[in-house]
Amino acid sequence: MYNDEVMDRYQNPAKNGKMEDFEIKIDEASSTCGDRVVLYIKTDGNGRISNMMWQGEGCILSVVSTDIFCENAIGKEINSLRGQDDLAFVENFPIKISPGRINCVMLPLRAFRRGTKEK
Amino acid sequence: MISDFCKKEDFPIFKKKFNGKSMVYLDSTATTQKPKQVLDAIVNYYEGSNANVHRSVYKLADDATELYENSRSNVAEFIGARSNEIVFTRNTTESLNLLSFTIGESLRKGDRILITSMEHHSNILPWMRLEERGIYLDYVGFDKEGHLDIEDLKSKLKRETKIVSVTHQSNVLGTINPIEEIGKAAKENGSTFIIDAAQSVPHMPFKMKEQYDFVAFSGHKMLGPMGIGVLYGKYHLLEEMPPFNRGGEMIKDVDFHSAIFEDPPIKFEAGTPNVEGAVGLAAAVYYLKKIGMEEVRRHEKHLTSMTLKKLEDLKNVKYYGPRNAEERGGVIAFNVEDSSNLKNDLESKNVKVDRLYHSHDIATFLDERNVYVRSGHHCAEPLMRSLHLPGTARASFYVYNGEEDVEAFVSSLGEL
Ligand SMILES: Cc1ncc(COP(=O)(O)O)c(C=O)c1O
Numbered sequence: 001m002y003n004d005e006v007m008d009r010y011q012n013p014a015k016n017g018k019m020e021d022f023e024i025k026i027d028e029a030s031s032t033c034g035d036r037v038v039l040y041i042k043t044d045g046n047g048r049i050s051n052m053m054w055q056g057e058g059c060i061l062s063v064v065s066t067d068i069f070c071e072n073a074i075g076k077e078i079n080s081l082r083g084q085d086d087l088a089f090v091e092n093f094p095i096k097i098s099p100g101r102i103n104c105v106m107l108p109l110r111a112f113r114r115g116t117k118e119k
Numbered sequence: 120m121i122s123d124f125c126k127k128e129d130f131p132i133f134k135k136k137f138n139g140k141s142m143v144y145l146d147s148t149a150t151t152q153k154p155k156q157v158l159d160a161i162v163n164y165y166e167g168s169n170a171n172v173h174r175s176v177y178k179l180a181d182d183a184t185e186l187y188e189n190s191r192s193n194v195a196e197f198i199g200a201r202s203n204e205i206v207f208t209r210n211t212t213e214s215l216n217l218l219s220f221t222i223g224e225s226l227r228k229g230d231r232i233l234i235t236s237m238e239h240h241s242n243i244l245p246w247m248r249l250e251e252r253g254i255y256l257d258y259v260g261f262d263k264e265g266h267l268d269i270e271d272l273k274s275k276l277k278r279e280t281k282i283v284s285v286t287h288q289s290n291v292l293g294t295i296n297p298i299e300e301i302g303k304a305a306k307e308n309g310s311t312f313i314i315d316a317a318q319s320v321p322h323m324p325f326k327m328k329e330q331y332d333f334v335a336f337s338g339h340k341m342l343g344p345m346g347i348g349v350l351y352g353k354y355h356l357l358e359e360m361p362p363f364n365r366g367g368e369m370i371k372d373v374d375f376h377s378a379i380f381e382d383p384p385i386k387f388e389a390g391t392p393n394v395e396g397a398v399g400l401a402a403a404v405y406y407l408k409k410i411g412m413e414e415v416r417r418h419e420k421h422l423t424s425m426t427l428k429k430l431e432d433l434k435n436v437k438y439y440g441p442r443n444a445e446e447r448g449g450v451i452a453f454n455v456e457d458s459s460n461l462k463n464d465l466e467s468k469n470v471k472v473d474r475l476y477h478s479h480d481i482a483t484f485l486d487e488r489n490v491y492v493r494s495g496h497h498c499a500e501p502l503m504r505s506l507h508l509p510g511t512a513r514a515s516f517y518v519y520n521g522e523e524d525v526e527a528f529v530s531s532l533g534e535l
Contacts, residue, residue: 001484001535032495033479034509057509059477101483 005094010060015070019053026115035062039111049073061104065093069108082113124409125518129154143490143527147517148290148450150339157342160402161395171391173368187394190401194349197404198320199327206350206384207397211317212241214335214350219245221360222311228253232282233275235259235267236505237289240498242315265292265440276308283310287319291497292440293447302330322419322448324412332356338396343403347396357383364389415518419449422516422525426451429529449516455481455535478510488531
């Protein structure tokens with residue numbers, strides 16, 4: 001299914017797991033899909049992300065997108081991550097996404113934006 | 120092919136190629152494709168008879184009114200009703216909302232409404248809104264194979280149960296519910312009996328019975344166009360009900376501070392109606408009648424039992440609903456087990472996970488093979504909760520599907 005890059009990450013995610021010393025925890029559920037993802041975020045104190053992990057369940061695309069999101073976030077500023085362009089975000093995903101599946105790929109970015117609103 | 124009267128060639132959309140290949144359309148539960156006969160009827164209406172109905176006195180307007188009213192009679196005859204008992208709406212959802220905002224409004228605090236756990240959202244939400252007024256919504260459960268629990272239903276029929284509203288055929292489990300029996304029990308209890316027939320009128324012979332007070336269905340799920348739906352109601356009940364929407368068309372007389380409403384069914388058809396929709400639906404009914412509804416049912420049952428048999432050979436596929444095709448319609452919800460490492464790993468860490476592919480992933484996988492199935496919760500979240508599932512994939516059949524579609528579906532699924 002999909003391609004090797006996607007499936008490899010799905011089977012061996014880099015950032016899947018619980019973080020104990022998180023500063024921000026974001027609980028995102030999409031009842032329409034049954035997806036449920038928790039993001040754990042730790043910062044360097046200056047608005048930069050020092051680590052991000054996730055736990056949860058979802059379709060392959062949302063899980064892989066979340067894992068990539070967590071990995072790419074490290075060292076970035078919260079505000080610049082929030083400000084990413086949706087279209088570019090979807091286009092940067094390793095495979096081409098059909099319109100019906102955009103929400104799956106968008107899951108981590110939407111969760112992140114919602115959970116870091118007041119920061 | 121189903122019969123001499125139905126050919127895939129009648130459906131122009133099947134000429135379309137996707138990446139050079141024909142599509143295998145298995146989502147008729149969501150909406151059906153349209154035969155040329157229906158499309159032609161719509162074009163002919165606009166080219167030959169278009170005018171507003173019930174209003175003007177010139178010939179063209181008479182033509183349009185006649186076509187509209189004939190469509191009503193054809194739909195009425197199709198389900199064994201009289202034409203003044205057929206209200207045209209937009210779809211099943213609007214038909215059920217019409218009931219909620221008319222007979223639903225007449226319920227009082229402490230009254231109860233009985234539905235089932237296998238309803239589509241459109242037969243849940245119109246009733247749930249009444250809970251704010253102290254009206255109770257009760258749900259009938261179902262067994263492991265998806266048969267409605269009739270004993271549970273009977274025990275939940277209380278003196279306060281004023282409305283019983285049940286789907287004739289589940290759009291997920293495929294279960295065909297014994298509506299005659301349920302209707303009898305409802306009437307003995309003095310309740311109003313409503314049938315969501317969105318998945319039955321299109322797929323099997325439907326005979327009107329004394330115990331049926333209201334029946335709702337959608338044109339687009341039976342080869343007709345989108346935007347036209349039907350509410351059948353017993354005439355005397357329609358007469359007693361207040362109007363739903365108000366405005367042009369639905370009145371006999373309007374004064375500054377009072378109005379006299381038209382008789383049913385026009386009382387419930389405020390504003391310019393969907394004449395093209397009614398005409399298209401009548402053409403669809405004509406098309407189905409030529410095939411014969413017994414034949415439609417036989418054909419779908421054949422494709423269903425063929426599919427179930429093949430799915431049982433695929434060890435990683437699990438389907439829901441009755442095993443016996445006799446007890447179900449041509450809709451098959453299923454999931455596929457996922458044996459990938461991530462989840463195994465989680466399990467070894469004692470994290471409980473259901474090892475199923477997400478239904479969207481299944482649907483995308485099949486989409487890449489031009490097999491179109493639906494995925495998700497199918498607008499029946501309480502049902503999904505009862506099954507403890509986030510969703511399923513779903514394949515469904517109609518008159519234009521053939522054994523070749525079943526083969527393509529099952530062999531694609533086998534590659535997963
Ligand atoms: C059983 C059932 N009821 C109601 C509906 C709602 O139909 P519509 O969207 O045409 O109003 C559907 C459609 O999926 C259905 O399957």
